[in-house]
Amino acid sequence: MIDFSMYDVKAPEILGYKCLTCGALHYPAPMICSKCSSRRDPVTGKRWETFPLEGPVTLLTWTRVWNLPEGYNVKYLLFGIVEFENGLRASGRLGVDEPRTGMKLNTRVEESDERPGKPVNVFVFE
Numbered sequence: 346m347i348d349f350s351m352y353d354v355k356a357p358e359i360l361g362y363k364c365l366t367c368g369a370l371h372y373p374a375p376m377i378c379s380k381c382s383s384r385r386d387p388v389t390g391k392r393w394e395t396f397p398l399e400g401p402v403t404l405l406t407w408t409r410v411w412n413l414p415e416g417y418n419v420k421y422l423l424f425g426i427v428e429f430e431n432g433l434r435a436s437g438r439l440g441v442d443e444p445r446t447g448m449k450l451n452t453r454v455e456e457s458d459e460r461p462g463k464p465v466n467v468f469v470f471e
């Protein structure tokens with residue numbers, strides 16, 4: 346874990362969304378709450394709250410991807426779908442060697458420049 350407190354930058358984070366009308370949690374952000382049909386204004390975010398997705402997760406399923414695009418100097422990458430303690434699910438890269446379905450992992454968010462264009466924040470579960 347990198348200590349960002351000594352730098353004048355914020356640790357990268359990925360946000361979940363909470364509908365303040367009914368309290369339902371969402372990730373990724375929907376335009377309309379699936380529980381109460383309340384509309385989320387993507388500009389003002391009115392009546393919706395955001396929170397960082399972080400902390401312990403449970404690994405629901407995973408896969409090993411071989412034949413990576415040119416430019417990777419590893420044989421494969423591991424990806425998984427996890428569930429946070431609040432019930433939200435997300436996918437991301439796995440930072441463990443031997444993943445097992447049901448295992449507990451921790452969440453890290455890192456800035457990835459693996460894709461062309463602007464860097465994006467991605468989950469690493471380890």
Ligand SMILES: [Zn+2]
Pocket residue numbers: 364365366367368369378379380381382383
């Ligand atoms: Zn709602």
